[in-house]
Structures are given as structure tokens and as C-alpha cells.
Amino acid sequence: MTLKQNLHAVKVFAPATVTNVSCGFDIMGFALRQPGDVVVLRRSGQAGLTIKKIQGHANSIPFEASKNTAGKAVLSMMKALNLKAGFEMEIYKQMAVGTGLGSSAASAVAAVWALNRFLTRPLSREQLLPFALEGEKLTSGNHVHADNVAACLYGGFVVIRSVAPVEALAIDYPHALHCAILHPKIEIKTADMRNILRQHVPLNDAIQQWGNIAGLVIGLQKGDFELISRSLNDVIIEPIRGKIIPGYQQARQAALQAGALGSGISGSGPSLFALTTSLESARQCGQAMAEVYQKLGLDFDLYLSPVNPHGPQVIQSEE
Amino acid sequence: MTLKQNLHAVKVFAPATVTNVSCGFDIMGFALRQPGDVVVLRRSGQAGLTIKKIQGHANSIPFEASKNTAGKAVLSMMKALNLKAGFEMEIYKQMAVGTGLGSSAASAVAAVWALNRFLTRPLSREQLLPFALEGEKLTSGNHVHADNVAACLYGGFVVIRSVAPVEALAIDYPHALHCAILHPKIEIKTADMRNILRQHVPLNDAIQQWGNIAGLVIGLQKGDFELISRSLNDVIIEPIRGKIIPGYQQARQAALQAGALGSGISGSGPSLFALTTSLESARQCGQAMAEVYQKLGLDFDLYLSPVNPHGPQVIQSEE
Structure with a gap:
């Protein structure tokens, strides 16, 4: 070459x-x-x-x-x-x-x-x-x-x-998708976040998860926001990891109430994401998540972005 | 009404x-x-x-x-x-x-x-x-x-x-898809086939499975036969159930060698399916599976069909 x-x-x-x-x-x-x-x-x-x-x-x-x-x-x-x-x-x-x-x-x-x-x-x-x-x-x-x-x-x-x-x-995905990212300034090691996971998962949870994965893929490819929203649900990982990240449950609920299609942990955290259908909605969801962390007195970065x-x-x- | x-x-x-x-x-x-x-x-x-x-x-x-x-x-x-x-x-x-x-x-x-x-x-x-x-x-x-x-x-x-x-x-799926079904005339109860499954699955297997589910959905929606073929792989259920169905592994291999995109257990069995890209290919795969059961001396029904x-x-x- x-x-x-x-x-x-x-x-x-x-x-x-x-x-x-x-x-x-x-x-x-x-x-x-x-x-x-x-x-x-x-x-x-x-x-x-x-x-x-x-x-x-x-x-x-x-x-x-x-x-x-x-x-x-x-x-x-x-x-x-x-x-x-x-x-x-x-x-x-x-x-x-x-x-x-x-x-x-x-x-x-x-x-x-x-x-x-x-x-x-x-x-x-x-x-x-x-x-x-x-x-x-x-x-x-x-x-x-x-x-x-x-x-x-x-x-x-x-x-x-x-x-x-x-x-x-x-x-394929609908190009209207935007995202709010809140990065709480706390240190959590990727390895630790992996080590707390159970090495075996209940079969029934796995089935629920793969239904949602299929639903998310179909929703993204068809641009069906409601299907994307129903599918953005993790019954296996986030219930465990969410306990380690202060403010996670409250911030997630705040984002959903502010209109997010879904909200969860980005990677192994501690950043949280909220997926939305517009920049304006991302701003509202980001604001809602930010208020949770302001009340908790935890420092954070907030990013608003379209899917790139x-x-x-x-x-x-x-x- | x-x-x-x-x-x-x-x-x-x-x-x-x-x-x-x-x-x-x-x-x-x-x-x-x-x-x-x-x-x-x-x-x-x-x-x-x-x-x-x-x-x-x-x-x-x-x-x-x-x-x-x-x-x-x-x-x-x-x-x-x-x-x-x-x-x-x-x-x-x-x-x-x-x-x-x-x-x-x-x-x-x-x-x-x-x-x-x-x-x-x-x-x-x-x-x-x-x-x-x-x-x-x-x-x-x-x-x-x-x-x-x-x-x-x-x-x-x-x-x-x-x-x-x-x-x-x-x-959506590619309408060229056809299927060979071989029903071995043995009795297996659905409840038994469910009871032999493990109630917990390794997380790593679950991850592999949900990658394949996403791959299968994408492959079907895009009509990508090679992706469909790579995704038609079950690391959780069929390895267990396959042991109960006489001739399963051989018939599956025979179907794959005869050109099937994938082959596995239909429902909880004992019927086997082979998914193909044409009726002619379904016929060849059905024939290959049939030969396995003929050698085993087990009676069976064989069906060839497009996806309906x-x-x-x-x-x-x-x-």
C-alpha cells in the first residue's frame, strides 16, 4: 500500500x-x-x-x-x-x-x-x-x-x-431522532459495571429482551416512533446497573415524563441518554434530567445532539 | 354487533x-x-x-x-x-x-x-x-x-x-423464501420440550442470540439472504432440544449441505424446517433430510411450501 x-x-x-x-x-x-x-x-x-x-x-x-x-x-x-x-x-x-x-x-x-x-x-x-x-x-x-x-x-x-x-x-433509522446526554461527574469503572452483572439471566427475561430488540430494529427501520418507544426497555442490565448510578431512576423518569421515547444508561454509564424526536424535545428532556442532578447537588455535563x-x-x- | x-x-x-x-x-x-x-x-x-x-x-x-x-x-x-x-x-x-x-x-x-x-x-x-x-x-x-x-x-x-x-x-421478507418441513412421526409433548429447558441462560449466550435476532430481522427486511443465513443460529434452545429428536443433527447438517439458508426445529418439534431461496432448493433440502430419516428407519411426512x-x-x- x-x-x-x-x-x-x-x-x-x-x-x-x-x-x-x-x-x-x-x-x-x-x-x-x-x-x-x-x-x-x-x-x-x-x-x-x-x-x-x-x-x-x-x-x-x-x-x-x-x-x-x-x-x-x-x-x-x-x-x-x-x-x-x-x-x-x-x-x-x-x-x-x-x-x-x-x-x-x-x-x-x-x-x-x-x-x-x-x-x-x-x-x-x-x-x-x-x-x-x-x-x-x-x-x-x-x-x-x-x-x-x-x-x-x-x-x-x-x-x-x-x-x-x-x-x-x-x-436505517428516522433522521428526526435526537438525543440528550447527561454525564454525571462521578467515577465508575467499566470493569466494575461489568462485574456486577449476573453471568446467567432468567430465560423469560431473555425472551422479553429479544422481543424488544426485534421491536427496536423494526421500529428504527420503519421510523415507527411508538414502536421504538415501547421497545426501549431493558429488563436485564439496567435494573442492576441503575442502582449504582445516583439519580438514575429519577432522571430516567423525568426524561420520560418530559417526552423522551426512551431513556437509559449509555454504555456502562454513568452517562444517561434520552432519545427524542426533535432537538427541542431533547432540550426539554435534558433540562428535566439536569434538574434531578441539580437537586442531588451532583455536577454534570449536558449534551444535546442529533443522531449523527x-x-x-x-x-x-x-x- | x-x-x-x-x-x-x-x-x-x-x-x-x-x-x-x-x-x-x-x-x-x-x-x-x-x-x-x-x-x-x-x-x-x-x-x-x-x-x-x-x-x-x-x-x-x-x-x-x-x-x-x-x-x-x-x-x-x-x-x-x-x-x-x-x-x-x-x-x-x-x-x-x-x-x-x-x-x-x-x-x-x-x-x-x-x-x-x-x-x-x-x-x-x-x-x-x-x-x-x-x-x-x-x-x-x-x-x-x-x-x-x-x-x-x-x-x-x-x-x-x-x-x-x-x-x-x-x-417484510423476501418472497422467494421457501421451506421444507420434515415431520418425524414420533411423539414428543410440548410440555416435556419446555420442561427440559434451563430456566437460566448464560448472559454471553443471550447476547449472541440477540445479535442473531437483530441480524435475522434486518436480513428479512432487506432481503439479504446471506445475512439471514448467518443469523439462523440458536445457541440456547436447539442444542438442548435437538438431543431429544432422533436424527436432528444429521438432518440439519444434510439440509445445510443441500443449500438451506438455515435449518432448525419447528416450534417445540419434532418437525424440522429448512429455509431456502426457491421451491427447487426446498425440494433438494427436503430430500436430503428425508434420506437421513429413511436410513434411520423412521417414518415421516415431508412438506414443501413457500412462505405464505x-x-x-x-x-x-x-x-
């Missing part, structure tokens, strides 16, 4: 993602317009990859390329394509790690999207997916999570049909 | 149904063109409902209307609509009870469809569903199964999003 000779640097934005989406634990996700991470990839005289800068929410994010999710993703792609060139990377993180918004996935996707732009024959999203996932393996170990990475890379709504081999499916159909986007390139 | 004065008798065919469809345990089903049951409903001078005749596979099917699935369905509909008239019913069963092909559902659906034809303002399929389900409650007790009844009543492919309240969703988009159909009416 050869590189474009006249390209010097590429700056890419890749979006935050909401995964699980209530009933779709580990198999569903969608991309936001904001927040997101920005990665700059610049040609360098020195072979290999050097991370020069990590800005914003940078605590505990390693500079060593092979231990950094974005770095690892780029290195695995360089190796597979036998690229001998040298690159420098800058990472501008707009969200902290451990928010439940796919922070590490966004950096990894932005990085491979940037490297892809340097290729004379760029790869497809499907081809890029395994490389972006290499970064994710650093944080989640053997338990590969493709949901954040795929939603970030493909944009819109995705389903992970299978993780081994990985198969992500982009699905694009995935990563080049925002600047230098020749 | 009033009855048409000039209608004397209606004869209705309602189709057999394949439910579970591998990954969609308790939430998915589709209708066949054949086999199926036929019900005749005829006006009578005597108030109430009298079952006059049950023909074919009639062992153990009660004549007492309130204990017969078709009778109970009609009685519940007559009661709800406050119909004071009298009817006689004849039931022509083309399949035995306990085949896994929704025999009792077919009779109940044919019966309510026939009664509906007598109404001056007929009900919709959605409105008929609860009445047809009343019959099913006789055989499955409190555990309401809506999958056979909904697939039979709506035709095509259906998803049961919820059982309480019942919500059935008809979904119509549901029940009036085949005769007398004024």
Missing part, C-alpha cells in the same frame, strides 16, 4: 457514541454529533508512530503508542498494510475516559480514519473496523466490544450481529 | 406455522402454504356453538366447544361481541397435534376467521388476535404463546414483541 506524497497532515473528528440503547446490551449503538474526539496525524521523518500531544481529559492516557488506543489502532493498520512511513499524532479529547460515551473508541476511529486519508487507495469502513478494534482491546481485554467502535465508524445506528468474527450492520449519520469526518488537511 | 342475514356457512383454511425459527425462541414465526387446517362454521337454529365433526388426526381433540381450541376461540369472540346466534362447527385437521407446526393455532385462527366473515362489520387481524389466543390458552395454560397464532393470522413473518399485552408485528403471505383464507361460502 502506498501513501499520498503531497499530503502532510490530517485532522479528524470522531463522535461519541451511545451503546446498549436499553434492550440492546452489547449489540447496539448510535453515534452523536457531539461530543467527540479530534486526532491530528502528521507525516514525520522518524519511522513509526509518536504521540506528541494529548490534550483535554488526558489523565492516565498513555503516550506510548502501543499502549494508547488510538496509537495501537494506527500501528496495527500500519503493520497490516506494511507502511514504512513515520507519523506524529496529537489527540484532543473532548470527553473523559469512563463516561460511557465511547471515548477510547472515538480516538481510535479518528486515528484510523486519518491514516486512511493518507492511503492512495483508502480502505472501506468494513476494512477499517478490525484496526479500530485493536485499540479497544487495550481497554477491554479479551472481551471485545465492537459496539462503540462500529457506531463511531459507521455513524447512525448499528447492530453487532457477531463479535467473532466481528460483523457490524448499519441500519456521518461517523468520523476530516475537518482539516494540510498539503 | 350484527350478523349478515344471507350467509349460511363459511369454510376457511388456516396454515401451519413454523415458530422459534432458530434464534427467535418464543418471539418469531412464519406461515406455510401447506399443511393447514380447515374449519367450517355454519349457522344453526340452536343458540351457542356445537362441534359436529372433527376429521383427520382427531384423537384426543375434545368435541366440547369450551375445551376445544377452535371452539373456545369462537365462544370468546361470540361473548365479547354479544352474539346471540347459534353455530355448528366442523374441523378438518390436516396435521396432528404435537407436530410443532401450530396445529391448534391453525384451527383456532380458521374458526375466528370464519366467524369474522359472518359479521356485518368484520374485525381487523389485530382485533381477532386475542380471541384466537383464547383457544391457545387451553393447551399452553398460563404461558401464553402468541407466535403460532400470530404467524397463522397475519401470514408471512411475525415478531412477538410482547406477550402481556400481546403485540405482534408483521415484518396470506394467513387464513375463505375457500367456500354458502348463502
Whole structure:
């Protein structure tokens, strides 16, 4: 594989993602317009990859390329394509790690999207997916999570049909969908949120869950908001995880009363999402959730965003 | 509700149904063109409902209307609509009870469809569903199964999003789909097939299953045969039930090798299905499955059928 000779640097934005989406634990996700991470990839005289800068929410994010999710993703792609060139990377993180918004996935996707732009024959999203996932393996170990990475890379709504081999499916959805995200500023470790889950689930709950998954997919594809709303119900994971996140039940109820189609935990939390049919409705639901946290005296960030159909986007390139 | 004065008798065919469809345990089903049951409903001078005749596979099917699935369905509909008239019913069963092909559902659906034809303002399929389900409650007790009844009543492919309240969703599917059904003539009780299931399932298996459910729904709606094929995989139920049905694993493998998109247990068995993209392919898969049972020396019925988009159909009416 050869590189474009006249390209010097590429700056890419890749979006935050909401995964699980209530009933779709580990198999569903969608991309936001904001927040997101920005990665700059610049040609360098020195072979290999050097991370020069990590800005914003940078605590505990390693500079060593092979231990950094974005770095690892780029290195695995360089190796597979036998690229001998040298690159420098800058990472501008707009969200902290451990928010439940796919922070590490966004950096990894932005990085491979940037490297892809340097290729004379760029790869497809499907081809890029395994490389972006290499970064994710650093944080989640053997338990590969493709949901954040795929939603970030493909944009819109995705389903992970299978993780081994990985198969992500982009699905149609009504473009009126918007989202309010409330990120309570409390620290919850992804690993802890996974460890509290029961390793076995009642068959009857699983049946209820897969009815809702089918309903959600059909509702999204047909643009049936009422069906989407009825299906956004998790009887297995959120009842357990919700107990760990202060204010969760109240904020969820407040969002539903303010008109949300559904509301739940984004990823493994602590961020909460409320899915709505307009930006105005997202604003109202966000406000309702915010009031719950204001009363609790807990600090938070609030984001309003349409579902993002694009995935990563080049925002600047230098020749 | 009033009855048409000039209608004397209606004869209705309602189709057999394949439910579970591998990954969609308790939430998915589709209708066949054949086999199926036929019900005749005829006006009578005597108030109430009298079952006059049950023909074919009639062992153990009660004549007492309130204990017969078709009778109970009609009685519940007559009661709800406050119909004071009298009817006689004849039931022509083309399949035995306990085949896994929704025999009792077919009779109940044919019966309510026939009664509906007598109404001056007929009900919709959605409105008929609860009445047809009343019959099913006789055989499955409190555990309401809506999958056979909904697939039979709506035709095509259906998803049961919820059982309480019942919500059935008809979904698009590629009309090239055909099916081979092999019914081994062995007796397996539905209750036994349910009792051998584990009441808890591993979370990781459940996740794999809901990925496949989403994949199957997307594949059906988009007409993506390869996606349908990859998704037709059950990691929870069939591995257990398959052990009870002699020849199951071999027949399934034979069908897959003969070109089936997928193959599994219909309902709670013992019937097996193979889903294909043409009638010719269904014939080849049926032949491959049949050879397995011939070698085992087990008697069987074999049916080839397109997926049936119509549901029940009036085949005769007398004024």
C-alpha cells in the first residue's frame, strides 16, 4: 500500500457514541454529533508512530503508542498494510475516559480514519473496523466490544450481529431522532459495571429482551416512533446497573415524563441518554434530567445532539 | 354487533406455522402454504356453538366447544361481541397435534376467521388476535404463546414483541423464501420440550442470540439472504432440544449441505424446517433430510411450501 506524497497532515473528528440503547446490551449503538474526539496525524521523518500531544481529559492516557488506543489502532493498520512511513499524532479529547460515551473508541476511529486519508487507495469502513478494534482491546481485554467502535465508524445506528468474527450492520433509522446526554461527574469503572452483572439471566427475561430488540430494529427501520418507544426497555442490565448510578431512576423518569421515547444508561454509564424526536424535545428532556442532578447537588455535563449519520469526518488537511 | 342475514356457512383454511425459527425462541414465526387446517362454521337454529365433526388426526381433540381450541376461540369472540346466534362447527385437521407446526393455532385462527366473515362489520387481524389466543390458552395454560397464532393470522413473518399485552408485528421478507418441513412421526409433548429447558441462560449466550435476532430481522427486511443465513443460529434452545429428536443433527447438517439458508426445529418439534431461496432448493433440502430419516428407519411426512403471505383464507361460502 502506498501513501499520498503531497499530503502532510490530517485532522479528524470522531463522535461519541451511545451503546446498549436499553434492550440492546452489547449489540447496539448510535453515534452523536457531539461530543467527540479530534486526532491530528502528521507525516514525520522518524519511522513509526509518536504521540506528541494529548490534550483535554488526558489523565492516565498513555503516550506510548502501543499502549494508547488510538496509537495501537494506527500501528496495527500500519503493520497490516506494511507502511514504512513515520507519523506524529496529537489527540484532543473532548470527553473523559469512563463516561460511557465511547471515548477510547472515538480516538481510535479518528486515528484510523486519518491514516486512511493518507492511503492512495483508502480502505472501506468494513476494512477499517478490525484496526479500530485493536485499540479497544487495550481497554477491554479479551472481551471485545465492537459496539462503540462500529457506531463511531459507521455513524447512525448499528447492530453487532457477531463479535467473532466481528460483523457490524448499519441500519436505517428516522433522521428526526435526537438525543440528550447527561454525564454525571462521578467515577465508575467499566470493569466494575461489568462485574456486577449476573453471568446467567432468567430465560423469560431473555425472551422479553429479544422481543424488544426485534421491536427496536423494526421500529428504527420503519421510523415507527411508538414502536421504538415501547421497545426501549431493558429488563436485564439496567435494573442492576441503575442502582449504582445516583439519580438514575429519577432522571430516567423525568426524561420520560418530559417526552423522551426512551431513556437509559449509555454504555456502562454513568452517562444517561434520552432519545427524542426533535432537538427541542431533547432540550426539554435534558433540562428535566439536569434538574434531578441539580437537586442531588451532583455536577454534570449536558449534551444535546442529533443522531449523527456521518461517523468520523476530516475537518482539516494540510498539503 | 350484527350478523349478515344471507350467509349460511363459511369454510376457511388456516396454515401451519413454523415458530422459534432458530434464534427467535418464543418471539418469531412464519406461515406455510401447506399443511393447514380447515374449519367450517355454519349457522344453526340452536343458540351457542356445537362441534359436529372433527376429521383427520382427531384423537384426543375434545368435541366440547369450551375445551376445544377452535371452539373456545369462537365462544370468546361470540361473548365479547354479544352474539346471540347459534353455530355448528366442523374441523378438518390436516396435521396432528404435537407436530410443532401450530396445529391448534391453525384451527383456532380458521374458526375466528370464519366467524369474522359472518359479521356485518368484520374485525381487523389485530382485533381477532386475542380471541384466537383464547383457544391457545387451553393447551399452553398460563404461558401464553402468541407466535403460532400470530404467524397463522397475519401470514408471512411475525415478531412477538410482547406477550402481556400481546403485540405482534408483521415484518417484510423476501418472497422467494421457501421451506421444507420434515415431520418425524414420533411423539414428543410440548410440555416435556419446555420442561427440559434451563430456566437460566448464560448472559454471553443471550447476547449472541440477540445479535442473531437483530441480524435475522434486518436480513428479512432487506432481503439479504446471506445475512439471514448467518443469523439462523440458536445457541440456547436447539442444542438442548435437538438431543431429544432422533436424527436432528444429521438432518440439519444434510439440509445445510443441500443449500438451506438455515435449518432448525419447528416450534417445540419434532418437525424440522429448512429455509431456502426457491421451491427447487426446498425440494433438494427436503430430500436430503428425508434420506437421513429413511436410513434411520423412521417414518415421516415431508412438506414443501413457500412462505405464505396470506394467513387464513375463505375457500367456500354458502348463502
